[in-house]
Amino acid sequence: MKFLIFAFFGGVHLLSLCSGKAICKNGISKRTFEEIKEEIASCGDVAKAIINLAVYGKAQNRSYERLALLVDTVGPRLSGSKNLEKAIQIMYQNLQQDGLEKVHLEPVRIPHWERGEESAVMLEPRIHKIAILGLGS
Numbered sequence: 001m002k003f004l005i006f007a008f009f010g011g012v013h014l015l016s017l018c019s020g021k022a023i024c025k026n027g028i029s030k031r032t033f034e035e036i037k038e039e040i041a042s043c044g045d046v047a048k049a050i051i052n053l054a055v056y057g058k059a060q061n062r063s064y065e066r067l068a069l070l071v072d073t074v075g076p077r078l079s080g081s082k083n084l085e086k087a088i089q090i091m092y093q094n095l096q097q098d099g100l101e102k103v104h105l106e107p108v109r110i111p112h113w114e115r116g117e118e119s120a121v122m123l124e125p126r127i128h129k130i131a132i133l134g135l136g137s
Helices: 002-018 031-039 043-054 063-073 080-096
Strands: 119-120 128-130
Touching: 063 080
Parallel strands: none
Antiparallel strands: 119 128
């Protein structure tokens, strides 16, 4: 039911955007679809520069190297774990060293989960242990 309500209101929102009419919420006028489309089109040169830097420039293969660093040195990054905190700090420092603007951390509440003990046994037609993996929630 929640999805249906979201789909209905999301559809109404998209239709109003595509109509080219400004959307008003709380008395604040929002941009039209055409205005947004023009803004995106004006960023073509910037997008090409980013792609060229990542594919051909000094940032070539940086994503893979950083992923390897996280996988090899930090390991699994479960929600709320020390490994996740370590990975966030590593990426924060990397982004600052890259000279990106406005790099900052924000406090968020995330659930903490630790793997417990899990087991399963088939009782009928005979007793048999079953291998399982608990993934949380």
